Amino acid sequence: MPYPTISFFFSAMTITDLTQTFADDPAAARADHPRVSPAALKDAIAGGGELAVLDAREEGAFARAHLLFAVPAPLGRLETVIDRLVPRRNTRIVVTDLAEDLAHAAAGKLLRFGYTDVSVLAGGTRAWQAAGYEVFSGTNVPSKAFGEVIEHELHTPWITAEALRLHQQRGDNVVVVDSRPFSEFQNMSIPGAVDCPGAELVYRIGEIAPDPDTLVVVNCAGRTRSIVGAQTLINAGIPNRVVSLKDGTMAWLLAGYALDHGQTRFAPQPGDAAQATARERAARVAGRAGVRHIDAAQLAAFEQQAHERTLYRFDVRSPEEYAAGHLPGWRSAPGGQLVQATDAYAGTRRARIVLADWDGVRAQTTAAWLAQFSGHEVFLFRADPRAAREAGPEPVRVLRTSAAEAPWIEAASLSALQARGGVTVADVDSSLAFRRGHIPGAWFATPEKAALVLDHAGPVDVIVVTSADGVLAQVVAAALRHASARDVRALLGGNARWQALGLPAEAAPAGSAAAARVLTGDEDAWYSAYAYEDEGRRKAEMHAYLNWEIGLVDQLGRDGDLAVKLVDYRKA
Template identity: 50%
Template sequence: MTTQFPRIEATALHRLLPGEGEIAVLDVREEGVFADAHILTASNAPISRFERIVPLLLPRRATPIVLVDDDEQLAERAAGILAAHGYDAVSILEGGVPAWHKAGFALFAGVYVPSKAFGEFVEVAYDTPHIDAHELQRRRAAGEDIVLLDSRPFDEYNWITIPGALDCPGGELVLRAREAVPSEDTLVVVNCGGRTRSIIGAQILIDAGLPNRVVSLKDGTQGWHLSGLEVERGAESIVPQPTNGAFEWARQAAAGLAKRFEVPTIGAVTLARFEEERDHTTLYRFDVRGPEEYRSGHRPGFLSAPGGQLVQATDTFVAVRRARIVLADSDGVRARTTAAWLARMGFPNVYVLDEHAPAASVEVGDAPETVLGLGAAEAKTVTADELATLLKRGDVVVVDVATSRQYRAGHIPGAWFAVRGRLQADAATLPEAALYVLTSPDEVIARLAIAELEAATGKPVGLLLGGTQAWWGAGHPLERQAEHLASRTDDVLLKAFERRDQKEAAMREYLQWEVGLVEQVRRDGTLQFRL
């Protein structure tokens, strides 16, 4: 293999990770492969979605970057993309993940591992109290005064939860808890899908000084299910925004957390200085409110990162070690409580933007998206109605480069699933066609894949304008059978509840894995929490 980019040996990378300078490690394999075994401090940026993920993870183009894969081939491809867009400090881990393991360094399974491990460290360090599913059920059946708060985002809560739970995402808990629990005699139980957000949620309420007894639900919804108890789907009970008394308590509690964990508050002048210096020091700017609030109006340059998810999946938001992180909200509560967690996770440069700091302007809707190379990707487009006509005539094969999770949720009838990063090899599995048409949920990844599929098939390739969303929006049907698979479906890691068989075994394995992270992270030594 011809190599263009410098290599770094595993031992040299291992020495750099605990150092003082900035560094980002990106693993460019697909999520399911990454989840089998990866470096603890690596963020996953699959080559199939690389151009879309990188601008979010790497806002500074001079950041030292190390790319990781199995055999350097995907990493070389990713390095070429970075170099073409001005990233000038890129190297590749020599020998990839196998070389890291051969050098005697630890590999980790799963996703969001730093955050998951942190939750387990929190439980050990603070002795966070918990209640198991049967005890909770017994007390509820006896009529005890209990409030169950599900600390996940609404979509996860709505998909599956425990009967009677109220949705209150983790970043909202301190803000809304007193509104949900007006009596100090009420037992507060914090729940999530497994363990992390239950522990983190319960502990932040304890740290905030909620006068109630607060416990986490041991093993969350999975533990509830494994105990033989019924779950609920389609729940819609949300804890409301706080009224005056509850809000004032939340503000004081958040201020106390920020003081205790030494989180500084900055104003507009300091933020402007950070922004001026972002060519020299990486700057992440996050709005930690919920998605709907964010879309209703946010500061330009601030990305949506709801506080609970920022703590739960930090490596999907922040890839650069020792970068500056500025959090914003509109109430002075959510940014401070989230920052208190990030500080304890070991991020040394976390700041809260004063909620009263003036903004020169306000953006409405989602943040403008930057996708590397998207403007240069030429395409012959077809509309949804035109594609429907072509399909009726049998003149076309549709190739869907969505994730396999998205493909299973609904795809154009007859469409073939393919992992974009494997098109060169997997195109041979596709049926012969005079014309291939690429689609993805919103066309972005499909547009990036056009030249790759043309090179792999030697045939013309069109693009479904607006992607599968446009097809559905035009009134055309979707199907959900995963019958046409050109690629393996290891591009994502399925949650236990998503699996079609052996769900309970997967749940037990997952819960055991989480508990075991404490010792594994301690042995690794590249990640230090401040608890």
Template identity: 45%
Template sequence: MPYRGYAEVRAELLAGREIALLDVREEDPHAQAHPLFAANFPYGRIEADAYTRLPRRDVPIVVLDDGEGLALPSALKLHQLGYTNVALLEGGVSGWRDAGGELFRDVNVPSKSFGELVEHARHTPSLSAPEVKALIDRGDNIVILDARRYDEYQTMSIPGSISVPGAELALRARELAPDPATRIIVNCAGRTRSIIGTQSLINAGVPNPVSALRNGTIGWTLAAQQLEHGQSRSYPPAREANRQVAARDARALADRAGVRRLDRAQLAALHAEHARTNYFFDVRSPGEYADGRLPHFRSAPGGQLVQETEQFAPVRGARIVLADSDGVRANLTAHWLRQMNNDVYVVDGLEPADFSVAGAWRDELPPHPQVNEISVDTLAQWLASAPGQVAVLDFTSGVNYQKRHIPGAWFALRSQLAAALAQLPDGVQRYVLTCGSSLLARYAAADLKALTKLPVFVLAGGTAAWLADGKPVESGATRLASPLIDRYRRPYEGTDNRAEAMQAYLDWEFGLVAQLARDGTHGFNVI
């Protein structure tokens, strides 16, 4: 397996050539330190994610870890899946640092650092939490728009705020604040989406005064102010007159940023051309996408696409094609992605009738490995008759495992499978693997067979089938054969964060502009 060093990878990034820098560790270790454009691509999900997130089989790929021993197996697995240009990062994360490369903390760092750069360059207006609270208490003419995903909004929200996920802001703002004197305040959990959302409205020419809630719900909490929970306020439909104005302004912004255009014939030709990596994203809301979509287009709501760009499109230098049904959301999203130094196209001339493909998106997957399956009833019988002889290993996410799992099941990470087996009690005579659907369990079964002579089975239909059959479940971190490191706990999510962690997170965000300057590979250009 060849190696590529820091200097070579950096040169590719600076030249804008396609390269996928993949950190194959779990998300929490990835969040502790990684190169700027290293996308988290965990070993345990490679088969499930590769063909969708790395659509071109000959794209240059550089795999890294920090000495955990995951890079080489991951690179070999990618090679087995048909990828022909795979290398290892020389020295991994430590080698990158030792060669003079900048390392970043947290997740979605390209987007978050870009947001800080936008505020730095454009002096995006903001109000502190106490200032916004005073406006609310006085009954001033304001509207508060929450730019996060709807599920995040439901968890906790600013009192009186309305859920308007980022890409919807420019399309819906005139409906929610028809009086130009109404002050619009945009918030998220921390900083990025409120900065981008606020600047989106300013860039798009919305006539109202617009400000970000400085530091979002973190700032609200640190000011000892109360949040709401379980709210369901959402945006109304956009009237045609307002849509036309928003579409005109969004188009002008995208053109100014250098976004390219495709008509339907050009879209078909581009999809058939495989010399470049092409990502096709539908930036409408998930509900609209579920009602009907274009062929080949994945759902990527525009606000989240700007927030999580390296996860949606891990190939840096790839071509990104956006579509919507209104002429607003794709252009607004594209104008941000172009400023982030992406090659971005918007499909023009689409009508609602073009979004006619029914059914959920299905990722392209490699052939399922042959496994020995057992039914829900068989597993239930085994657990009832000889529970100590059966080890149920659950390869779902740690979050899902804690929500519910088969009684007695052990949480396990495929990336730490050998260590997980050592945590199991003596007397096990067979293994049963599961996850939500048993998709990941099927791929993990081959790894387990290489580590044991005991029989290995996969639960047909996974834990979902167990639940559908009415079988009991338990919750909590009851049996951890692996540590809960598959997801990094964001300091801004949930309702039980420590003040010190939230403040540290804000301090880290404030330092991102300086880190970008030291790194020097981003090519961001704020207009």
């Protein structure tokens, strides 16, 4: 069976459309914009001011070669991601791509959104590399590289898959703790493991392993969250022996062992005594890392200064707790994922990050790690239990460059229209999701290349654009309708609504006729090693991925710009 792929970006999250429209100026999209040389950008990265380096390519293309601190902000998805990544409109932004192919169009769109300090990397990533600077592959590289530095410098202990298997077969006093989000754990897990995402480890470990003689093994899908998770518990000073599972579930599969699927074991909430102990441990960890606490007055001052100094406010609790009630205007960023993928949440370097601390544990341990590598100023804010709260998933402001909108079409109406003929469906969400299942007969293209679908449509066809939940589809459909003068509509509720109604879907396995309807290849997709069905290919990709992660330490040394300030908690 094919193993599940790692999800990318925010395409699967529920989005509340808080649309903000800006004046449409097509000339700004076509114009050249100020360029900055590779040497000047290198100096800016090493300097002391705020800076956002945005890569305008889709994530698959980005992941093949990019600058260390570049953040993927695809041209066709800017409307839905930029307000979260770079909230301050006068932030200095440098846009890059491979060779100035998309950067000027992205810069023009940013200017129309109201950003005021936008330039383009002259010659793009190719010129950066030609200038002798380091180019990285992969995603969330600063965070993953940090995990490797932790193991390299602090000598985080580990155990092999074979040794863990032997412990389990003998019935030894051992517990396997999976530090990934619950959705990833459900997809695949080590037999007998219990899920406890990274920020929850210190919070819940007293309930998972109350016996100090229990060996605690922390695992993830690869290396980073295993290492960071194990070192988190070690830094907190729990009495147990703690190790990471070397190379995670990849090592388990490479050793020839089977993984479980569909498991629902989750670490229990801590009782009063366990939580009090966890709070003491977390406070020591944060204090040693130099994390500062702020009160409501200081937070208000930061908020008033947000037009001149970028401010990110993150709630690091679980998505379920966030949805049940969070501080107004605060974003959801589960602590383990915030450390694992900091660049996906905060696109501006050297910003202020404030974490909401509800229980005295999870925000403190998360803040301690961010303070050691992120380059941001990190603060803790204890939320007043009496403060007003908002309920529901994180709202996302969608920026627009035109007041025009495309008409909506209901899923049932699209199905009826397909039965009669004269309609072409353009899916712009994710080629990975498209290959797993999509509206029958649909074509896939990345958002900025959606016009390619018109070449396969009848001259009078209705064009229906769909995405995960319809939000991106409306953005793309409006632009396509304006540019083509065709009857273009957006599918209300997107693919999620289509599926919820039980309407038919088709897959697009490699070599199929449906696969040929993927018009932009894998530009948007960075394939997990788990995605390959052929066992030999899957194992080769796993070995390559693990070697890549380990090699990041040497790459960081050559690049020289990731300022890691590790705290050795073994020393007084």
